[in-house]
Amino acid sequence: MASSHLYFVAPFRTLRSSPSLPKSPRFPLHVSRSSHLLTHKTLAFSTVIRGASGSGRSSWRAMAEKGKGKVVVFDSEEDLSVSLAKYTADLADKFSKEKGSFTVVLSGGSLIKSLRKLVETPYVDAVDWSTWHVFWVDERVVPKDHDDSNYKLAFAGFLSKVPIHPGKVYAINDALPAEGAADDYETCLKHLVKSNVISVSAATGVPKFDLMLLGMGPDGHVASLFPGHPLVKEKEKWVTFIKDSPKPPPERITFTFPVINSSANIALVVCGAGKAGPVNAASGNGQNSDPLPVQMVSPEGELVWFLDKDAASKL
Numbered sequence: 001m002a003s004s005h006l007y008f009v010a011p012f013r014t015l016r017s018s019p020s021l022p023k024s025p026r027f028p029l030h031v032s033r034s035s036h037l038l039t040h041k042t043l044a045f046s047t048v049i050r051g052a053s054g055s056g057r058s059s060w061r062a063m064a065e066k067g068k069g070k071v072v073v074f075d076s077e078e079d080l081s082v083s084l085a086k087y088t089a090d091l092a093d094k095f096s097k098e099k100g101s102f103t104v105v106l107s108g109g110s111l112i113k114s115l116r117k118l119v120e121t122p123y124v125d126a127v128d129w130s131t132w133h134v135f136w137v138d139e140r141v142v143p144k145d146h147d148d149s150n151y152k153l154a155f156a157g158f159l160s161k162v163p164i165h166p167g168k169v170y171a172i173n174d175a176l177p178a179e180g181a182a183d184d185y186e187t188c189l190k191h192l193v194k195s196n197v198i199s200v201s202a203a204t205g206v207p208k209f210d211l212m213l214l215g216m217g218p219d220g221h222v223a224s225l226f227p228g229h230p231l232v233k234e235k236e237k238w239v240t241f242i243k244d245s246p247k248p249p250p251e252r253i254t255f256t257f258p259v260i261n262s263s264a265n266i267a268l269v270v271c272g273a274g275k276a277g278p279v280n281a282a283s284g285n286g287q288n289s290d291p292l293p294v295q296m297v298s299p300e301g302e303l304v305w306f307l308d309k310d311a312a313s314k315l
């Protein structure tokens with residue numbers, strides 16, 4: 001068997017309390033290459049700590065102490081995708097049992113590919129998809145059949161493969177320009193809050209999604225909230241728009257930080273050496289005076305970083 005290691009390097013909480021390994025997992029953890037390490041029982045803390053270098057450990061300690069979440073580093077994106085599927089399925093199960101629904105927010109980009117194990121055995125058959133409500137943290141202002149559409153990406157890689165009711169998939173109104181599309185999406189969220197589909201943060205009164213699955217760009221952006229852009233400071237709107245996105249296409253709508261940070265759970269899914277710098281900055285090692293958008297991700301609930309070893313290489 002090829003050697004593959006999963007390193008859990010945020011050493012200050014027991015794995016039993018990790019949402020990636022909940023107390024009573026409904027779904028068995030299916031892994032291919034690293035099953036000797038990745039079972040619920042054998043994923044011992046000491047095992048994973050051994051995988052971390054000394055400097056890496058102190059970086060993550062800084063992150064953990066600042067309340068920036070738990071960190072899981074995988075040898076490969078393949079291993080990461082296995083764990084991400086289980087984490088997502090277990091949270092869906094938990095929320096569905098608690099309140100009869102599961103509200104999940106997707107990003108565009110490579111995140112959708114990293115969700116691929118969720119549409120495979122055992123999850124594709126075992127998950128109760130009837131409770132799912134699907135949203136986007138950001139969307140490009142293009143028709144839904146355009147190659148730049150996050151909806152199209154998610155449909156091709158995820159939604160077309162599972163029986164989520166189309167009426168519970170909340171895509172952008174692509175007949176509207178950016179500003180109208182953002183207002184329309186915010187109105188949609190308000191209706192769903194009113195009808196108790198989306199929970200509300202008692203602290204902030206804004207929507208509290210059960211799970212946000214966020215990617216991060218090499219510049220440290222999340223959603224369509226880019227470094228140095230005034231939208232990162234938006235406090236009132238739930239959904240806003242941008243017409244000068246540095247990442248093409250330029251016109252997008254995006255959730256704002258008040259909504260992102262009200263989440264019950266956020267997974268930050270980051271792979272590749274090109275993103276190691278912002279990951280390092282987020283760990284507390286950054287020199288930047290203005291925080292990167294990714295450094296502003298600080299949910300009411302749980303934050304878990306899913307990193308491959310290249311993304312963690314500067315720690």
Ligand SMILES: O=C(O)[C@H](O)[C@@H](O)[C@H](O)[C@H](O)COP(=O)(O)O
Pocket residue numbers: 107108109110111138139140150214215216217218221222223224247
């Ligand atoms: O629509 C988008 O562009 C995304 O939602 C964006 O925020 C994405 O998640 C990051 O840019 C990371 O993308 P990659 O994972 O493809 O690098």
